[in-house]
């Protein structure tokens with residue numbers, strides 16, 4: 415165990431699967447909020463961290479911590495502080511908490527200020543109340559500026575906002591309005607996602623029964639992506655990852671660890687981690703996860719990702735960054751140049767102007783970002 419756990423500070427993801435109310439588009443593993451179960455789960459997270467420390471025989475140094483969910487702010491400020499106390503946190507560490515806008519009240523923020531959390535990620539999703547209702551989100555667009563003001567007044571200077579597009583019956587004009595509203599809030603970071611639905615999501619059933627209109631088709635979705643990129647670039651946000659934009663210096667340090675294939679520890683039910691050469695997924699069941707921790711089982715069902723598999727993961731993640739992958743870094747990790755054995759496919763992708771290749775970097779071109787899965791698939 416010790417040899418897979420890095421000595422240097424690491425990115426840590428902590429998952430809280432509890433939600434107050436299910437969103438209609440969601441097919442993540444989630445659990446209806448119950449105060450007692452939530453308190454027990456908090457203890458489970460702490461036990462899991464303690465078990466890791468016991469197994470590696472030392473403290474865990476954190477360079478970033480991300481509380482995701484579910485609804486991680488349900489862990490309470492005291493719970494979050496208790497978890498963070500289990501870690502040795504670097505002075506410059508990025509500590510992110512996802513918050514559902516409905517949770518932001520003066521009392522909540524007062525509590526939050528007692529924690530070291532220094533980055534907030536808000537799931538706004540849309541500025542159209544009708545869309546918010548369709549999505550099953552409880553907040554209303556008009557409440558958001560006041561909530562942002564509360565956060566700013568409390569000293570939170572690093573705020574990321576999430577926006578969904580491709581919503582039922584959404585037009586380009588409606589999306590443009592959403593982006594304009596979002597820009598008025600002057601966030602440091604913006605994540606935008608095309609709404610896609612899994613087989614088991616309640617919204618898909620509603621679309622299939624004709625209760626709500628369908629999502630954007632591929633052509634409209636591509637136009638929407640182009641529009642979002644154009645508007646955010648015009649507003650001087652750096653497009654640094656396929657779906658992410660930031661003011662200079664506010665790129666998500668935590669997520670950069672994922673995209674750079676750096677190790678990260680995942681704690682909590684259904685969380686996925688990467689401690690090279692192992693990838694692991696904690697079970698999507700609190701009971702099973704609890705049993706594992708009780709039996710001192712970490713990294714259940716871990717999968718070895720070495721050689722070609724590790725290379726594929728590296729390319730899939732690294733090419734999401736607009737900067738692309740560094741050829742020297744690739745060489746250091748895999749002992750060969752990224753172009754070796756790929757001359758034919760690289761030539762084809764260069765001809766179609768889907769990639770750029772120079773002495774130092776391989777990257778996707780802007781026009782390949784929306785179809786990144788296809789282009790990256792060619793390179794694997």
Ligand code: SF4
Pocket residue numbers: 432433435436437440441442444483484485514
């Ligand atoms: S989208 Fe997030 S908040 Fe909504 S049900 Fe899914 S996990 Fe919970």
